[in-house]
Amino acid sequence: MNKAAIEARGLTKDYGNGRGCRSISLTVGQGEVFGFLGPNGAGKSTFVKMLVGLIRPTGGEAALYGHPIGSLEARRNIGYLPELYRYQEWLSGEEVLQLHAKLCGWKPSNTVGRIRQLLDEVGIGLRGKDRVKHYSKGMQQRLGLACALLSDPPLLFLDEPSSAMDPVGRKEVRELVHRLKAAGKTIFLNSHLLEDVEVLCDRVALLNNGTILQSGTVSEVLQEKKLWQLRIGGFESSMLNWLQETTGLSLHIHCGSGAASMDESIWLEAEVETEEQIGWLNHLIIEQGMTLYEVKKAGGKLDEWFVGAVAGRSHRGERE
Numbered sequence: 001m002n003k004a005a006i007e008a009r010g011l012t013k014d015y016g017n018g019r020g021c022r023s024i025s026l027t028v029g030q031g032e033v034f035g036f037l038g039p040n041g042a043g044k045s046t047f048v049k050m051l052v053g054l055i056r057p058t059g060g061e062a063a064l065y066g067h068p069i070g071s072l073e074a075r076r077n078i079g080y081l082p083e084l085y086r087y088q089e090w091l092s093g094e095e096v097l098q099l100h101a102k103l104c105g106w107k108p109s110n111t112v113g114r115i116r117q118l119l120d121e122v123g124i125g126l127r128g129k130d131r132v133k134h135y136s137k138g139m140q141q142r143l144g145l146a147c148a149l150l151s152d153p154p155l156l157f158l159d160e161p162s163s164a165m166d167p168v169g170r171k172e173v174r175e176l177v178h179r180l181k182a183a184g185k186t187i188f189l190n191s192h193l194l195e196d197v198e199v200l201c202d203r204v205a206l207l208n209n210g211t212i213l214q215s216g217t218v219s220e221v222l223q224e225k226k227l228w229q230l231r232i233g234g235f236e237s238s239m240l241n242w243l244q245e246t247t248g249l250s251l252h253i254h255c256g257s258g259a260a261s262m263d264e265s266i267w268l269e270a271e272v273e274t275e276e277q278i279g280w281l282n283h284l285i286i287e288q289g290m291t292l293y294e295v296k297k298a299g300g301k302l303d304e305w306f307v308g309a310v311a312g313r314s315h316r317g318e319r320e
């Protein structure tokens with residue numbers, strides 16, 4: 001049987017001020033993309049730093065592919081993009097990667113092709129000979145991604161991998177994670193970009209005050225409910241009951257920003273279990289002579305879950 005990529009049992013880090021991580025247990029299977037979420041100061045980076053062997057736990061234990069964290073065998077399997085990255089600014093991007101390759105024990109002659117390919121992959125192929133001090137923050141983060149990917153490890157820890165990037169860069173990182181996932185990599189992703197997490201992650205855990213509040217697949221934490229919004233013209237209020245009775249769905253007129261626009265269309269919000277139900281609803285609306293202008297999945301559900309789950313709990317940053 002395959003060993004879990006990550007297995008943590010009661011992993012704890014007490015910085016001596018009551019902060020850190022408290023008794024975290026979780027398992028991440030090989031090939032999974034796992035989203036690790038939580039407000040600022042929740043303990044996400046602390047947990048990752050223990051797993052990659054940068055800081056020593058004060059309690060509990062963990063293993064990567066069955067090897068104790070911190071051991072050479074465990075570290076051989078990982079690539080790590082830290083949240084606060086900083087590379088030798090007097091070196092070029094290529095030289096930083098050559099240095100990392102040397103630390104991996106590779107011969108320089110074997111690295112040239114791999115380094116070029118990686119720089120292209122992370123979108124700085126044309127700037128590989130420029131010094132890091134001339135890189136923007138986003139470019140340095142791209143270089144950090146290349147360092148994490150260099151040895152082609154099966155397990156990647158990416159701590160806020162696109163935090164310094166513009167929207168195009170964020171999209172590229174999302175696509176990169178998709179490609180890595182398709183290639184069978186295991187990815188442990190710390191991110192505040194919940195839309196990305198929703199699309200990329202198989203499972204998520206929500207950390208607050210150093211402990212896990214909730215975990216599960218994205219659909220489990222969202223209770224398998226999916227919210228859709230439909231912009232409809234020629235809608236009569238009597239239609240609402242009829243549509244609800246015919247489809248058995250919970251529907252309501254959405255009074256958000258797009259409620260009644262100039263063309264007198266309305267936004268209808270529908271909570272559905274399957275995409276077939278939305279197809280059926282669209283069909284009925286058109287059949288009844290209404291005009292369907294737009295159909296979209298409502299965003300921000302993971303945001304709502306995050307805010308709802310954390311709300312009311314003491315925030316680590318505010319706690320004594």
Ligand SMILES: Nc1ncnc2c1ncn2[C@@H]1O[C@H](COP(=O)(O)OP(=O)(O)OP(=O)(O)O)[C@@H](O)[C@H]1O
Nearest residue numbers: 015019020038039040041042043044045046047316
């Ligand atoms: N070396 C340290 N010594 C003392 N306290 C620390 C140390 N490093 C982190 N902490 C505290 O531990 C808690 C968790 O910090 P951590 O950086 O792991 O949070 P995080 O969830 O990654 O936050 P963010 O989303 O802001 O990056 C915070 O309250 C932080 O102040």
